[in-house]
Amino acid sequence: MADSVQRKPRARRAAEDSSPRSGERESMRDLVSQLKRDRIVSAAVDLFYRQGYAGTTLDEVAKALGMTKPFIYQYFGSKNDLLAEICSRAIRHANDALNRLLSQQGSPGDKLSAIVREFILSVLNNQANAVIYSREETELAPKDREMIRQLRRDFDRRVVALLEEGIARGEFAIADVRVASFAIASMVGWAPVWFRAGGRLTKEEAADRMAALALSMVAVKRTATEGPRA
Amino acid sequence: MADSVQRKPRARRAAEDSSPRSGERESMRDLVSQLKRDRIVSAAVDLFYRQGYAGTTLDEVAKALGMTKPFIYQYFGSKNDLLAEICSRAIRHANDALNRLLSQQGSPGDKLSAIVREFILSVLNNQANAVIYSREETELAPKDREMIRQLRRDFDRRVVALLEEGIARGEFAIADVRVASFAIASMVGWAPVWFRAGGRLTKEEAADRMAALALSMVAVKRTATEGPRA
DNA sequence: CATTTTGAATACTGACTAGTAGATTTATCA
DNA sequence: TGATAAATCTACTAGTCAGTATTCAAAATG
Numbered sequence: 248m249a250d251s252v253q254r255k256p257r258a259r260r261a262a263e264d265s266s267p268r269s270g271e272r273e274s275m276r277d278l279v280s281q282l283k284r285d286r287i288v289s290a291a292v293d294l295f296y297r298q299g300y301a302g303t304t305l306d307e308v309a310k311a312l313g314m315t316k317p318f319i320y321q322y323f324g325s326k327n328d329l330l331a332e333i334c335s336r337a338i339r340h341a342n343d344a345l346n347r348l349l350s351q352q353g354s355p356g357d358k359l360s361a362i363v364r365e366f367i368l369s370v371l372n373n374q375a376n377a378v379i380y381s382r383e384e385t386e387l388a389p390k391d392r393e394m395i396r397q398l399r400r401d402f403d404r405r406v407v408a409l410l411e412e413g414i415a416r417g418e419f420a421i422a423d424v425r426v427a428s429f430a431i432a433s434m435v436g437w438a439p440v441w442f443r444a445g446g447r448l449t450k451e452e453a454a455d456r457m458a459a460l461a462l463s464m465v466a467v468k469r470t471a472t473e474g475p476r477a
Numbered sequence: 478m479a480d481s482v483q484r485k486p487r488a489r490r491a492a493e494d495s496s497p498r499s500g501e502r503e504s505m506r507d508l509v510s511q512l513k514r515d516r517i518v519s520a521a522v523d524l525f526y527r528q529g530y531a532g533t534t535l536d537e538v539a540k541a542l543g544m545t546k547p548f549i550y551q552y553f554g555s556k557n558d559l560l561a562e563i564c565s566r567a568i569r570h571a572n573d574a575l576n577r578l579l580s581q582q583g584s585p586g587d588k589l590s591a592i593v594r595e596f597i598l599s600v601l602n603n604q605a606n607a608v609i610y611s612r613e614e615t616e617l618a619p620k621d622r623e624m625i626r627q628l629r630r631d632f633d634r635r636v637v638a639l640l641e642e643g644i645a646r647g648e649f650a651i652a653d654v655r656v657a658s659f660a661i662a663s664m665v666g667w668a669p670v671w672f673r674a675g676g677r678l679t680k681e682e683a684a685d686r687m688a689a690l691a692l693s694m695v696a697v698k699r700t701a702t703e704g705p706r707a
Numbered sequence: 708c709a710t711t712t713t714g715a716a717t718a719c720t721g722a723c724t725a726g727t728a729g730a731t732t733t734a735t736c737a
Numbered sequence: 738t739g740a741t742a743a744a745t746c747t748a749c750t751a752g753t754c755a756g757t758a759t760t761c762a763a764a765a766t767g
Contacts, residue, residue, distance in 0.1 A: 299531070299613075299615045301530075301531030304723085305724080306724075314745080316725085317726090317746065318745060318746085320726070321744070326726090381670075385528060386532065422686065422689060426686040426687060426690065429667075430690045430691075434663045437663030437667050438663075440611075441659045457660060460660045468696075534754060534755085536754075544715075546756085547714095547716065547756090548716085550757080551714070551715075555755080
């Protein structure tokens with residue numbers, strides 16, 4: 248994960264300080280590089296999403312950018328590197344979302360709603376990335392694959408912890424916490440399958456409603472035989 | 478969909494009744510054909526599941542069978558036909574499950590549990606098929622793709638109808654029925670992602686617990702202010 | 708046992724595409 | 738402006754793989 252800026256295009260960095268403004272120049276070059284990398288990634292995401300990784304040639308990606316194939320090779324070592332970059336971006340997005348949420352506070356119920364809501368939003372806002380990495384998992388190098396597994400494990404673990412906290416506080420009633428965490432992950436992971444932009448619901452509405460459903464799945468149900476609680 | 482027996486290997490069916498037992502002979506031949514087709518499909522499912530469709534060559538499939546590529550072409554017109562057959566089998570399985578369930582009766586809650594339970598079982602029992610068809614959707618010919626979409630729509634529609642019935646009867650309380658149906662479909666569709674054979678749970682246990690969760694997601698929560706119902 | 712039919716294998720083609728070497732253009736800077 | 742370096746392109750190679758024409762083998766048939 249780390250930095251991922253990886254500015255490849257600098258085989259020989261001649262006289263580093265040949266002019267007073269070489270620092271600015273350097274950073275300008277890096278910015279331009281980064282911009283180009285971004286454009287490549289974005290075109291690739293679009294095509295991989297629609298046609299699949301194997302079904303897309305680098306010539307097509309280059310054409311979509313109005314460039315030619317060697318242009319891509321200036322910035323990525325191989326087609327697989329490009330895929331790995333896409334997947335690692337998707338993971339970074341997801342991790343960001345998760346970290347943002349962990350710093351929040353509130354009741355387990357509030358936290359769960361927020362996590363489901365935000366995660367679904369993150370997945371929908373990076374729909375193509377998310378779909379690509381779940382679809383092309385087999386194409387990835389083992390190392391990158393492991394990153395994805397790790398992220399899923401993280402998510403499940405944190406949800407499990409949250410569910411247990413909720414149970415301890417009497418807010419949740421759940422027979423099998425791990426299965427419940429999988430059910431919740433399912434709602435998040437499956438969202439791109441059914442959500443259609445421009446449909447009946449906005450992303451925010453969809454996320455809100457799913458979050459409400461997730462909550463009602465685990466929230467304690469007070470039966471009529473019990474008195475009111477708290 | 479239809480029959481799908483499609484016995485290709487019979488370009489010229491010479492003197493149909495050349496012997497008194499030609500009927501038996503014919504059916505024997507068909508059985509043998511069918512058996513071989515099944516073996517091919519099964520080897521392909523295994524490899525496509527592990528390596529992806531594009532990442533698997535027909536030579537590999539043939540090798541797994543101890544045969545060579547032209548053997549496959551005797552029974553399937555193209556690699557894509559083979560994929561389509563796999564997907565259509567997955568769909569048939571799913572449709573069978575759905576139809577079996579529709580003939581059952583009981584309260585909406587019972588029906589919903591049964592549907593979720595059986596569908597998850599069906600998906601898990603044909604895990605490779607299910608994964609392949611959801612992963613390789615982009616590789617399919619439009620016609621086959623449409624079949625899959627249709628199946629999903631069917632599933633959603635029937636679940637929606639069931640949820641509405643439940644609401645009418647006062648058993649369910651759901652803010653947005655369509656989103657709820659998507660949530661339920663998510664649990665079914667995502668099951669192969671997390672379920673590991675030989676893990677903590679059997680398929681049946683996993684299916685049971687998911688079904689219980691789905692039910693608790695939509696079941697009416699009697700607040701303490703209401704009296705017991707019915 | 709000769710003959711036809713069917714099933715499968717060998718050995719090929721043709722298309723495609725990831726990746727690259729070298730030419731060429733464009734930017735940089737003295 | 739002329740020299741140098743970077744960015745991009747043209748044109749190619751090498752390998753892969755779906756699909757096939759042809760040959761060989763083995764049943765079935767009479």
